[in-house]
Amino acid sequence: MTITRIEPKRRLSLFEWKELVQYRDLLYYLSLREIKLRYKQTSLGIIWVVLQPLVPAIIFAVLFGNFARMPSNGQPYLMMVFTGLIPWTLFSASIGRAGGSLVGNSNLLSKIYFPRVIIPLAAMSSVVVDTLVSLSVLMVLMAVFGIALGWHLLAAPFFLAASLLMGTGVTLVVASLNVYYRDIGYAVPFALQLWNYLTPVIYSSELIPPHWRVLYSLNPTVGLIEGFRWAILGGHPITFTMFASMLIGLIASLAAGVAIFQKIERGFADII
Amino acid sequence: MSISDSISISVNGISKSYDINHLQQAESSARSSRPTSRWPWGMGRRTTQTLTRETYWALRDISFEVPTGQVLGIIGRNGAGKSTFLKILSQIIEPTQGFADIRGRVGSLLEVGTGFHPELTGRENIYLNGTLLGMRRRQISSIFDQIVDFAEVGRFIDTPVKRYSSGMYVRLAFAVAAHLQPDVLIIDEVLSVGDASFQEKCLGRMQSLGDAGRTVIFVSHNMEAVATLCDRALVFHQGRICFDGTPQAAADAYYELCAPSPHERIEYRERGGSQPDIITAIACDYKPEDFSSNQPEARVLITITGNLDSLPNTEQCNLRLAIGVNHESGYRLGTYVATEDDEKLNIHAGRFIYTLSIQDPPLQAGKYWLDVSLLKRSETLDSLQRCGSFRIPQSSAKHYQKQEPGWGAVRLCCQGYNENQMAGGPD
Numbered sequence: 219m220t221i222t223r224i225e226p227k228r229r230l231s232l233f234e235w236k237e238l239v240q241y242r243d244l245l246y247y248l249s250l251r252e253i254k255l256r257y258k259q260t261s262l263g264i265i266w267v268v269l270q271p272l273v274p275a276i277i278f279a280v281l282f283g284n285f286a287r288m289p290s291n292g293q294p295y296l297m298m299v300f301t302g303l304i305p306w307t308l309f310s311a312s313i314g315r316a317g318g319s320l321v322g323n324s325n326l327l328s329k330i331y332f333p334r335v336i337i338p339l340a341a342m343s344s345v346v347v348d349t350l351v352s353l354s355v356l357m358v359l360m361a362v363f364g365i366a367l368g369w370h371l372l373a374a375p376f377f378l379a380a381s382l383l384m385g386t387g388v389t390l391v392v393a394s395l396n397v398y399y400r401d402i403g404y405a406v407p408f409a410l411q412l413w414n415y416l417t418p419v420i421y422s423s424e425l426i427p428p429h430w431r432v433l434y435s436l437n438p439t440v441g442l443i444e445g446f447r448w449a450i451l452g453g454h455p456i457t458f459t460m461f462a463s464m465l466i467g468l469i470a471s472l473a474a475g476v477a478i479f480q481k482i483e484r485g486f487a488d489i490i
Numbered sequence: 491m492s493i494s495d496s497i498s499i500s501v502n503g504i505s506k507s508y509d510i511n512h513l514q515q516a517e518s519s520a521r522s523s524r525p526t527s528r529w530p531w532g533m534g535r536r537t538t539q540t541l542t543r544e545t546y547w548a549l550r551d552i553s554f555e556v557p558t559g560q561v562l563g564i565i566g567r568n569g570a571g572k573s574t575f576l577k578i579l580s581q582i583i584e585p586t587q588g589f590a591d592i593r594g595r596v597g598s599l600l601e602v603g604t605g606f607h608p609e610l611t612g613r614e615n616i617y618l619n620g621t622l623l624g625m626r627r628r629q630i631s632s633i634f635d636q637i638v639d640f641a642e643v644g645r646f647i648d649t650p651v652k653r654y655s656s657g658m659y660v661r662l663a664f665a666v667a668a669h670l671q672p673d674v675l676i677i678d679e680v681l682s683v684g685d686a687s688f689q690e691k692c693l694g695r696m697q698s699l700g701d702a703g704r705t706v707i708f709v710s711h712n713m714e715a716v717a718t719l720c721d722r723a724l725v726f727h728q729g730r731i732c733f734d735g736t737p738q739a740a741a742d743a744y745y746e747l748c749a750p751s752p753h754e755r756i757e758y759r760e761r762g763g764s765q766p767d768i769i770t771a772i773a774c775d776y777k778p779e780d781f782s783s784n785q786p787e788a789r790v791l792i793t794i795t796g797n798l799d800s801l802p803n804t805e806q807c808n809l810r811l812a813i814g815v816n817h818e819s820g821y822r823l824g825t826y827v828a829t830e831d832d833e834k835l836n837i838h839a840g841r842f843i844y845t846l847s848i849q850d851p852p853l854q855a856g857k858y859w860l861d862v863s864l865l866k867r868s869e870t871l872d873s874l875q876r877c878g879s880f881r882i883p884q885s886s887a888k889h890y891q892k893q894e895p896g897w898g899a900v901r902l903c904c905q906g907y908n909e910n911q912m913a914g915g916p917d
Contacts, residue, residue, distance in 0.1 A: 219594040221591050223591055225585065225589035243625075247618040328577075329601045330623065
C-alpha cells in the first residue's frame with residue numbers, strides 16, 4: 219500500500235503530472251459539467267456558439283471593409299476578420315472564462331483534495347468546444363468564398379494549439395493571482411480589450427506603418443493571429459519577428475503559469 | 491522513516507498557524523478573523539499603521555497514531571481545531587509544522603454533496619462527485635447500482651437533482667461517499683443531515699467500514715454516535731489534544747471542558763425557583779446566514795449548561811425547559827418550551843448541555859434578552875430573568891432589517907399583490 223506523507227511543502231517541487239493523469243476522469247466530468255451547464259435551458263443552444271463570432275465578423279467586415287475600405291491583404295474582409303477572431307477568441311475567452319474559476323469554485327477547493335489545476339483547465343474546455351464549432355463555420359465560409367486550399371492549411375492546427383497553450387499559461391497566472399487579489403477580476407477584461415486593439419484581429423497588420431511594424435510584432439499574439447490567417451488564407455507568411463516573439467511568449471507564459479500556480483496552490487484553501 | 495504495517499495513520503507534531511491582521515479600532519475577535527491576503531513571496535508588505543499582526547495557532551503539536559481498522563472519534567468545542575485538522579489530513583490545507591503519514595487511499599467527506607450541481611441529473615452528479623472523491627470512471631460504473639440502491643432514488647436517477655427532495659439529495663450525496671471504499675475514511679459532522687432512519691443507515695454503513703478493517707476518523711458533536719461507533723476518541727481543546735481514551739471517558743472530559751470554570755458565573759437580573767443552582771451557564775449567539783456552509787438561514791443559538799446531580803429520579807419527572815425572548819424594553823416577544831416528550835430535551839441525571847436554535851428569527855436589528863426556566867411538572871426548579879442577550883445586526887440582506895424607534899421588533903414577512911392587475915390579468 220502506498221504511504222502518503224503530509225508535510226509543509228518544500229521550496230522547490232516539480233509539477234505533479236502523475237496526479238493529473240490519475241484524476242483525468244475528473245477533468246472529463248468537470249469539463250462536461252461546464253459545457254452542459256453553458257447551454258442548458260437555452261432555446262437556441264449551439265446557435266449561440268455560431269452567432270457569437272459570426273455577427274461581429276459581419277459587422278466589422280461591413281464597417282471596416284466596405285465603408286472605411288481598410289486593407290485586407292486582397293482577401294474578403296469577412297474572411298480576414300473571421301480568421302482573426304478564431305485564434306483570438308480561443309486565447310482571450312480562455313482567460314476570461316477560466317480566470318475567475320478558482321474563486322468561483324472555492325467550495326470545492328476548501329472541501330476536497332484534487333489537483334487544483336483541473337479547475338481552470340475544465341473551465342477552458344467550453345472555449346475549446348466553441349472553437350471547434352467556429353472552425354466548422356469557417357469551413358462553410360471558405361467554401362462560400364471559394365478560398366483556395368493549399369499546403370499552408372497544415373500549419374493551422376499548430377497556430378491553434380499555440381493560442382490554446384499561450385491562453386493556458388496566462389489563465390494559470392490570472393486564476394491563481396485572482397485568489398489573492400480580486401482586483402485581477404476587474405483588470406482582466408480591461409487588459410484583454412486593450413490587448414485586442416494591439417492585435418490584428420479586426421484589422422490586418424498591413425495597416426501598421428512599416429517603421430512601426432517590428433515593434434508591433436513584439437506582441438506575441440500578433441504571430442498567433444497572422445499565423446493562423448496565413449494558414450487558412452495564404453498570402454504573405456508571417457515575419458520572423460512575429461514567429462519568434464510568439465514562441466517566446468508561448469514558452470514564457472506557460473512557464474510562468476505553471477511556476478506561479480505551483481508555487482501558491484497549496485495556500486488556496488487557506489486564503490479563498 | 492516509514493510507519494509499521496499495523497499503523498494506518500501516524501501524526502507527528504502537526505501545527506497550523508495563521509497570520510492575522512486586525513485593525514486597531516476593530517474588536518479583537520481574533521478567532522473570527524480570516525487570514526489576510528498578502529503577496530505569496532512576502533514582497534510588498536502592507537504598511538498601513540492601523541494593522542497589527544499576530545500569529546494565531548489553530549493547531550499546536552498534534553501527535554497520535556491510529557492502528558489499522560480503528561474507528562477514531564474526535565470531539566471538541568467549536569473552534570477547537572477539529573475541522574482544520576481534518577483538512578490537513580485530507581491534504582486540502584498544508585500544515586505549518588510537523589508531518590503525517592497515511593497508509594493507503596484516503597477518502598474524505600467534509601461536507602455532504604460537495605460538487606453536486608442542481609442542474610445535473612442524479613447520474614451525472616454521481617460520476618462527477620465520484621471522480622472528485624478520487625474514483626475512476628470504471629470503478630464508479632461497477633458500484634453505480636449499489637449507490638442508487640443505498641440512496642433510494644431509483645427511477646429519479648435521470649432527473650436533475652434540483653427537483654429532488656432535500657432528503658433524496660442528501661441520501662444520494664452520502665451514498666457516493668459511503669461506497670468510496672477507501673483505506674482511510676475521514677468524516678466531518680455530516681450525519682447531522684437527513685432523517686433518523688437515514689442517519690441510522692449511515693451509522694450502520696460506517697460501522698461496517700470499520701468492521702471491514704478500514705480506518706475511520708469521525709468528527710462529531712453527537713456524543714451518542716461517537717460512543718456507539720468509535721473504539722477510541724480524542725478531545726481537542728484550543729488546538730491541542732487534551733484527552734485520548736475511550737469514547738465514554740472522552741465524553742466526560744468534553745463535558746468538563748464545557749462546564750464553566752468556578753470563577754465564571756452567569757449574569758442575571760433575578761433568579762428564583764426551588765433549586766436555583768441547576769443551570770450553570772447560558773450562552774447565546776446570533777449566526778448570520780452562511781451560504782457557503784449548510785446554513786442558508788440565520789439563527790440564534792442558545793446553549794444552556796447545567797447539572798442535575800442534586801435532583802433524584804430525573805427519569806420520571808418530566809422536565810421542561812422554557813425560553814422566553816424579550817425586547818430590550820422588557821416586553822415578551824415569544825416563548826418556546828422544550829419538553830421531554832418531543833425527545834429534543836432528553837436531559838437526565840448528571841451534567842447536560844442543551845442547545846436550541848431559533849431558525850431565521852423574524853426580528854428587526856437590535857438587542858434581545860432571554861429568560862430561561864427549568865420546570866418539573868408544575869414546579870419551577872430554576873428560573874432566570876434577563877440572563878443572556880444576543881444582538882441582531884443591521885443587514886442589507888433582509889428587507890428592512892434595521893433599527894428604527896417606531897418600527898417595532900418583529901420583522902414582518904409579507905407579499906403584496908396589486909388587485910387591479912390580478913383582476914385584469916397581464917394581457
